[in-house]
Amino acid sequence: MKVSDARVCVLRIEGTNCEEESYRCFKRLGAKPEKVHLKQLTGTDVTSDERRSLSDYQLLVFPGGFSAGDYVRAGAIFAARLRSRLSKDLVEFVREGKPVLGICNGFQILVEAGLLPAMSGVMSEAPEAVLGTNDSARFECRPTLLKNVNRGNCVFTSRIPGDRICQIPSAHAEGKLMFPLDSANRIIKELEENDQIVFKYVDPDGELAGYPWCPNGSIASIAGLCSPEGNVFGLMPHPERVFFRYTHPDWTRHPDGNGDGRAVFESVLEYISKKI
């Protein structure tokens, strides 16, 4: 499919607040994004003109924000609403190989909905992981450095070389990736074998390091994960905030080239143009 025909569903509910930037990244790259409210997909309180179907899109994006006020747990309410009304459509969407992206709150939603890490099928019955309160117990908001450690499974990072350190901002209070304590080591090993670990927080030398380089205390410094098939991807940092060079904090010293986040969007559109 041509990129100019690729329809992108940027899905929001009350409290989502990064839909505009996410929308514009895809618009800028020539795709056809649309900001869609969850009610438009479930058909609740909407006119027939506003009604949309997930199957009309080639890419689904859960943007960042504080969906439903982050009440109960970050992303839990959005995820519960998705599961109750759209699980069949979602599972079908993922099974067809169509890509799904969750940024920040979107990552929390994917984890709470059981779509990541998806180690027991496309959508697990109960969450298999959690993005819990940062070790610092604070909202951590600053540029973070990431390394792409994926070996080629993830369709969102194919254009990011493994030796490059990307500067992508983080802004979250609940970003600490955790697995059940008694099986965490086994799960990490399995994720590595399945090539599901995508981004890790690193220091300027590209080495794993503790706080503040890793803002949240995530297990194995993981910042982003994908599904075993590589088409569902979630990450805590915000690539859409560094689409352009001039939104990098050091852009006056390094004014040339693209923003570090742009390659995420280019990679997935390249995947769509070749595989969908």
Added chain:
Amino acid sequence: MAVAEVRVTLKKGVADPEGRNTLKALELLGFEGIREVRSVKVFEIEMGGRKTEIERRVEEMCRKLLANPVIHNYSIVVK
């Protein structure tokens, strides 16, 4: 009308930054001899129906939304 009290606690061994920070703040206020502070979330759900039916439905609510089994335990008391 009955009230179901749902208590969501962190599993043993899971880090509790909120509890830890609260402990630190209490110590800064001069409170001594505190061993640990644990944060707990409580939901009070008011609803009608028979007690066993309420327990069954609230249990389902915990599984579907109120707790994440990776880090949480929960208990339900219907009053």
